[in-house]
Amino acid sequence: xxxxxxxxxxxxxxxxxxxxxxxxxxxxxxxxxxxxxxxxxxxxxxxxxxxxxxxxxxxxxxxxxxxxxxxxxxxxxxxxxxxxxxxxxxxxxxxxxxxxxxxxxxxxxxxxxxxxxxxxxxxxxxxxxxxxxxxxxxxxxxxxxxxxxxxxxxxxxxxxxxxxxxxxxxxxxxxxxxxxxxxxxxxxxxxxxxxxxxxxxxxxxxxxxxxxxxxxxxxxxxxxxxxxxxxxxxxxxxxxxxxxxxxxxxxxxxxxxxxxxxxxxxxxxxxxxxxxxxxxx
Numbered sequence: 319x320x321x322x323x324x325x326x327x328x329x330x331x332x333x334x335x336x337x338x339x340x341x342x343x344x345x346x347x348x349x350x351x352x353x354x355x356x357x358x359x360x361x362x363x364x365x366x367x368x369x370x371x372x373x374x375x376x377x378x379x380x381x382x383x384x385x386x387x388x389x390x391x392x393x394x395x396x397x398x399x400x401x402x403x404x405x406x407x408x409x410x411x412x413x414x415x416x417x418x419x420x421x422x423x424x425x426x427x428x429x430x431x432x433x434x435x436x437x438x439x440x441x442x443x444x445x446x447x448x449x450x451x452x453x454x455x456x457x458x459x460x461x462x463x464x465x466x467x468x469x470x471x472x473x474x475x476x477x478x479x480x481x482x483x484x485x486x487x488x489x490x491x492x493x494x495x496x497x498x499x500x501x502x503x504x505x506x507x508x509x510x511x512x513x514x515x516x517x518x519x520x521x522x523x524x525x526x527x528x529x530x531x532x533x534x535x536x537x538x539x540x541x542x543x544x545x546x547x548x549x550x551x552x553x554x555x556x557x558x559x560x561x562x563x564x565x566x567x568x569x570x571x572x573x574x575x576x577x578x579x580x581x582x583x584x585x586x587x588x589x590x591x592x593x594x595x596x597x598x599x
Contacts, residue, residue, distance in 0.1 A: 321554040323479040323510035324597040325384050332386045332409065332471050332481035333371065333593055335364060336460050339393025342488055342522065343451035347582055349522045356520055357449035359582060360486050364389065364447045367589045372416045374598065381413040384598060388467060389446075392460035394453030401446055408467050419444035457491035461499035465506070472508050480511045484592045486518045486585070490542040500549035514557070516575035517550045518588040519543075526579040531561055533570035543578050550576040560594040 325331050343357040354362070368387065375384040386409040389400040398408040402418030410418070423443045431437045468481050483503065490496075506513045521528075529537055531553060538544045553561065553573045561569045564587055577588045 321479065321511040321556055322597065323477065323508070325479050326598075327383050329478040330384050330386060330475065331479040332388070332468070332475075334388040334390070334409075334464055334467060334481060334483045336464060336483065336485040336487075337361075337364065337389060337391045337399070337447070338455060338457075338485075338487035338489070339391045339450045340453055340455040340489060340492075341393070341451055343393075343449075345488075345522050347520055348526070349524050353582070355449065355451070356488055356522075357451040359585070360520075361447045361449040363585055363589055364486075365443070365445055366586075367593055368415060368446050369444060370590075371412055371593060375412045381416045383411045383413055385412040386410065386471065387412060387415050390460055390463060390467075391450060392456050393451065396456060396460050396463055399447055399450075407470065408463075409471070415446065419446050420448065421445050454492040455487065455489050456493045457485070457487065458493045458496040458499045460485075461496065461503050465499070465503045468503065468506050468513055472506050472513070476508050478508050478510065479596065480508045480513050481506075482514045482516065482592055484516045484518060484589065486520075488520050488522060490545065497545060497549060504549075504551055511554065512551070514554065514575065514592075515549065515551045516588070516592045517546050517577070518585050518592075519546060519576070519578045519580060520585055521579040521581075523579075528580050528584055529576070529578040530565065530580075530584065531558075531569050531573040531575070531577065533572040533574070538578065546578065547574055547576055550574045556596045557591060557594065561591045564591055 346353040388409045391399045402414045403410045425443045428436045538547050553575050
């Protein structure tokens with residue numbers, strides 16, 4: 319499969335984020351006291367990537383309908399958590415995402431000035447997604463929900479760059495037969511390629527070693543991680559090149575789209591790689 323279709327208003331693409339809302343997401347990232355809670359960090363990272371997608375779709379003061387976006391939270395329940403998402407499709411066009419944040423926060427950041435000092439810059443930061451953590455990890459069910467959403471999307475957009483589904487989680491499924499559900503989701507396709515399923519896993523333990531876009535299952539440390547490896551898509555060539563550029567290291571041609579035992583930086587980089595728009599026109 320090519321993964322070379324141009325992304326335009328005529329042929330958009332789709333990003334669907336699956337966000338683990340299980341109770342363990344209330345723990346700090348990597349189990350290090352002082353780090354943000356996993357739920358808080360994932361929400362912050364998602365808000366940043368949504369803002370980045372808005373910027374990518376902006377041309378001549380207009381936010382163009384290059385992307386449809388969905389965010390499903392899964393824990394005590396499975397539900398759409400993106401403001402402005404359609405009740406039937408659970409998706410929103412990127413211009414609608416731009417227009418419907420929950421709120422806009424005033425933030426500050428430091429920047430270097432021309433005299434070698436620093437200056438405080440005030441910025442506006444839109445919030446679309448809030449942190450939440452309650453319940454188990456019904457990963458099979460959320461993959462089945464994603465299948466329904468994406469199956470309808472690819473039927474309506476058969477010529478488009480295929481959808482990308484990004485699963486942000488800290489654990490394994492609690493509801494069984496997740497591998498089959500993941501395989502069914504990955505088997506959906508447009509004429510340009512199969513659906514891309516990426517896994518971004520964050521650890522609760524400070525001494526866990528990260529595994530970044532491995533090419534063999536033997537690189538994974540345990541049964542749970544090997545299952546996630548098998549569920550994740552092979553990286554298309556354009557994403558593999560993006561990963562090499564962003565990470566500054568070689569990524570094998572047979573690499574899978576999984577980052578395991580990731581720290582904060584790894585989640586941010588994984589989201590940036592997974593949402594790198596290809597062939598925007």
